[in-house]
Amino acid sequence: MSLEVKNITKTFTTSSGDVTVLKDVSFTISNGEFVSIIGKSGSGKSTLLSILGALDSPTSGSIVVDDANIEKLKGHEQTKYRAKKIGFVFQQYNLVPNLTALENVVLALEFGGYPAASRVDRATALLAAVGIEDDQLTRRPSRLSGGQQQRVSIARALANEPAYILADEPTGNLDSVTGKKIFSLLHDLSRKQNTTIVVVTHDLDIAGKTDKTFTLVDGKITTKTRS
Ligand SMILES: Nc1ncnc2c1ncn2[C@@H]1O[C@H](COP(=O)(O)OP(=O)(O)OP(=O)(O)O)[C@@H](O)[C@H]1O
Numbered sequence: 519m520s521l522e523v524k525n526i527t528k529t530f531t532t533s534s535g536d537v538t539v540l541k542d543v544s545f546t547i548s549n550g551e552f553v554s555i556i557g558k559s560g561s562g563k564s565t566l567l568s569i570l571g572a573l574d575s576p577t578s579g580s581i582v583v584d585d586a587n588i589e590k591l592k593g594h595e596q597t598k599y600r601a602k603k604i605g606f607v608f609q610q611y612n613l614v615p616n617l618t619a620l621e622n623v624v625l626a627l628e629f630g631g632y633p634a635a636s637r638v639d640r641a642t643a644l645l646a647a648v649g650i651e652d653d654q655l656t657r658r659p660s661r662l663s664g665g666q667q668q669r670v671s672i673a674r675a676l677a678n679e680p681a682y683i684l685a686d687e688p689t690g691n692l693d694s695v696t697g698k699k700i701f702s703l704l705h706d707l708s709r710k711q712n713t714t715i716v717v718v719t720h721d722l723d724i725a726g727k728t729d730k731t732f733t734l735v736d737g738k739i740t741t742k743t744r745s
């Protein structure tokens with residue numbers, strides 16, 4: 519099991535011309551590895567993560583996940599790939615606005631085919647694990663702080679025990695103590711459940727504690743591996 523990126527290029531066509539954000543990027547991430555992606559604002563971190571999660575497609579190149587070429591999957595197959603294998607934490611959280619914190623996580627469990635009878639219990643436990651308090655469970659996102667919404671989106675990503683967690687600045691809105699807790703939660707998942715984790719971060723402290731760091735500069739990636 520691994521995630522293999524081969525010669526990916528991504529070009530956006532805009533009214534002011536073409537912008538190539540990723541230039542012939544290749545790397546492999548092994549099962550259970552904890553990887554960070556760093557780089558300046560606008561360097562293409564979110565673009566790369568979206569491509570790994572099949573939320574966007576590369577202009578050229580391929581992504582092979584557990585022996586399947588995800589950029590070649592048809593629409594409904596990509597949806598299945600995401601639902602079954604990927605937990606995605608969006609930079610802007612993307613919670614469903616008219617659902618409560620609890621309902622947002624329950625909905626993810628429903629999509630993942632989790633037994634109906636135990637969805638609420640599991641969602642409650644996941645939200646507790648990321649530090650959401652009981653009185654916040656029944657609040658809609660607009661009545662939660664940014665950091666609380668961020669943690670609900672992390673609980674949602676963990677819901678179906680995905681093999682891959684792709685998280686875009688998952689601690690970006692958290693104080694350092696809460697950020698460290700979330701980081702160690704993710705770290706535990708990679709060590710104990712062999713979950714593969716890719717986090718985009720601006721926090722060099724966090725990046726320095728991951729197995730491998732990819733740095734994006736001018737569309738190219740350099741890799742630093744820690745033993
Ligand atoms: N849909 C799009 N159309 C045109 N340009 C885009 C599109 N999405 C992203 N870009 C451009 O691609 C570049 C990379 O964007 P991306 O969101 O991946 O950066 P980032 O590294 O995640 O930045 P940040 O740290 O600010 O989140 C930026 O210059 C951005 O303007």
Ligand SMILES: [Mg+2]
Nearest residue numbers: 563564609686
């Ligand atoms: Mg981004």
